[in-house]
Amino acid sequence: MGASGPLRERDLRFLTAVVGDGLRDDPGEAMPWAVLDRLHQLIPCDAVQFDEMDVQGRRPLIEQVFEDGGERIIELQRHIEGQDTSQFWALRDGFLPYTYGRRTGDHSSVLRWSDFYSAGELKNQPFYRYISQYHEDKYAIFVPLPTGSGRSRRVAFWRSNSDFGERDRLALQLLRPHLHEVYLDADRRRHASVRLSRREREVLQLAAQGYSNAEISALLFISTSTVRKHMEHIFDRTGVRTRGAAAALALPSPVGFQGGPRLLKDSQEPAD
Numbered sequence: 001m002g003a004s005g006p007l008r009e010r011d012l013r014f015l016t017a018v019v020g021d022g023l024r025d026d027p028g029e030a031m032p033w034a035v036l037d038r039l040h041q042l043i044p045c046d047a048v049q050f051d052e053m054d055v056q057g058r059r060p061l062i063e064q065v066f067e068d069g070g071e072r073i074i075e076l077q078r079h080i081e082g083q084d085t086s087q088f089w090a091l092r093d094g095f096l097p098y099t100y101g102r103r104t105g106d107h108s109s110v111l112r113w114s115d116f117y118s119a120g121e122l123k124n125q126p127f128y129r130y131i132s133q134y135h136e137d138k139y140a141i142f143v144p145l146p147t148g149s150g151r152s153r154r155v156a157f158w159r160s161n162s163d164f165g166e167r168d169r170l171a172l173q174l175l176r177p178h179l180h181e182v183y184l185d186a187d188r189r190r191h192a193s194v195r196l197s198r199r200e201r202e203v204l205q206l207a208a209q210g211y212s213n214a215e216i217s218a219l220l221f222i223s224t225s226t227v228r229k230h231m232e233h234i235f236d237r238t239g240v241r242t243r244g245a246a247a248a249l250a251l252p253s254p255v256g257f258q259g260g261p262r263l264l265k266d267s268q269e270p271a272d
Helices: 009-024 033-042 086-092 096-104 119-123 126-131 166-190 198-208 213-220 224-238 243-250 260-266
Strands: 047-054 059-067 072-076 139-145 151-159
Touching: 009 033, 009 166, 009 198, 033 047, 033 059, 033 151, 033 166, 086 126, 096 139, 119 126, 139 166, 151 166, 198 213, 198 224, 198 243, 213 224, 224 243
Parallel strands: none
Antiparallel strands: 047 059, 047 151, 059 072, 139 151
């Protein structure tokens, strides 16, 4: 896919798939891995990263990276001991892309490093010189997600060879509210008292939207008897006997993207 120009139909299908896969994937410890995987396909890059920081307390909370080639890394740094991070935070405070929201009150715009610095100016930034010890990415674009005061939550994309274009910015700006909804959905599922398998969640999500067993069978490419068996398991685990009540217990948030269920046909994930 090109990095500039308007979004194409294939791009729009990818936007929907990012959200649909995220709602179906295991919630994990932060953003569902399927989201980062799909984003890596939507926006070609060296790495895509989800992170959250306590900016006021000057400590990273979580960092989750999907790197080029499929390597997956997750680091939880809730309490960093024995490390002097004062230089990192002091230099970060002078880096315009990362202070933009605080300075302007705009916490929703998708931004690139190149919106603030030319390539030559970036190389002279103390913060960039500091982090370039660890990686050589020259280009970045990041999507800020809503969070509490004094914190930063975002999805960031990194490249070493070429800048991100307006097509990338437009796609991510459209996705931003839905990425936030996927994150909230994953967080609620992590803390839910009712645990369902991925396939059971898929079945229940569709059932809650009014699909019949036959329709669910066609969408998921499974038999109607298998759908009924999944529903029996769901009722047993939730302790209720109606689809609406089961959804209220096990799916506390609605599916947040129009058309998402129809794209279940495109999923290659096997049933649990």
